Amino acid sequence: MRxxxxxxxxxxxxxxxxxxxxxxLNEVDVFFVxxxxxxxxxxxxxxxxxxxxxxxxxYRFVEIPEVERNRTSPAYRExxxxxxxxxxxxxxxxxLDELAPDGCGGLxxxxxxxxxxxxxxxxxxxxxxxxxxxxxxxxxxxxxVQQLAAAHRIVLNGVGEPVLITTGRRLAQAVAxxxxxxxxxxxxxxxxxxxxxxxxxxxxAYLGSPDQALVSGRLDEVFEQIGIARADLKQRKGWIMxxxxxxxxxxxxxxT
Numbered sequence: 001m002r003x004x005x006x007x008x009x010x011x012x013x014x015x016x017x018x019x020x021x022x023x024x025l026n027e028v029d030v031f032f033v034x035x036x037x038x039x040x041x042x043x044x045x046x047x048x049x050x051x052x053x054x055x056x057x058x059y060r061f062v063e064i065p066e067v068e069r070n071r072t073s074p075a076y077r078e079x080x081x082x083x084x085x086x087x088x089x090x091x092x093x094x095x096l097d098e099l100a101p102d103g104c105g106g107l108x109x110x111x112x113x114x115x116x117x118x119x120x121x122x123x124x125x126x127x128x129x130x131x132x133x134x135x136x137x138x139x140x141x142x143x144x145v146q147q148l149a150a151a152h153r154i155v156l157n158g159v160g161e162p163v164l165i166t167t168g169r170r171l172a173q174a175v176a177x178x179x180x181x182x183x184x185x186x187x188x189x190x191x192x193x194x195x196x197x198x199x200x201x202x203x204x205a206y207l208g209s210p211d212q213a214l215v216s217g218r219l220d221e222v223f224e225q226i227g228i229a230r231a232d233l234k235q236r237k238g239w240i241m242x243x244x245x246x247x248x249x250x251x252x253x254x255x256t
Contacts, residue, residue, distance in 0.1 A: 002095065002134045003027075003104045006119050008112045008141020011208030012046050014053045016142045022054045024139045028106035030099050032091060035063040042237070047108050059106075062098045064090050076169075084118050088125035092132060101133075110241075112143040116167070116185050144243045145183050147207040151214055154202060156245060157181050168192075171246075182246040190230070193223050198249050201226070205233055205242035218249065 005024045010016030017025075031051065035044055044063065051059065067086040073079040099105045109119050123136050145165065149156050156163045164179040168187025175182070175195065184192065192201065199219040203226050206212050213233060215226050226244075234240040 004136040006107045006113050006138045010142040011147050013208045014050045029103045031061050031106040036066040088122045092126045112141045148204045152202045180248045185243045200247045203244035
């Protein structure tokens, strides 16, 4: 039986790997990575650097071309499911071609596999398809949410308050629900700009990497600064990964 290890590798800093993740890396014969090409080639190279630093034995990388996702479909969920299925087909074929029947494959996941990542769903889809006899384990990693809080030296929640984690697409719903502490991910359009005053923001890009950038303050006072910084960084690197915490300014300042 083939084994797959879904390994959370943090946000790009080789020092962020847990001891469990390092042990898992050293079990892997073949790492399968998505190559998105172009400007995001850096992400593949960072994975290679992490492996070179922490693995003592032999291993190799198999790169899988990215599937183009339909970003114009009004049926968002259906488009994402279709994208995942196409990715599963490519991973499945690569594993049949490149991984021995008793081999161990590795999938390296930015941050933590449990949070806005499709890898576990793709592995489950491969299992359902029935062409591969495969078992898998998941090794957690440091997420962008944890790194954001650490970088800003904050606690995500006020005293006794919950934290809601959502996407830019659903930010308006989170605000309407009365949430007081909102972590926003996957927000390419900075949806928080529509909120105006009454919020504090803690924003970070390239968290945990040498290019890490941070801005915090009253949303209406620093939003323009964040927008300028975000545009400049994206132009320089060609891609950007960022997230932020919104906290209602009326929330109690003390945290626990």
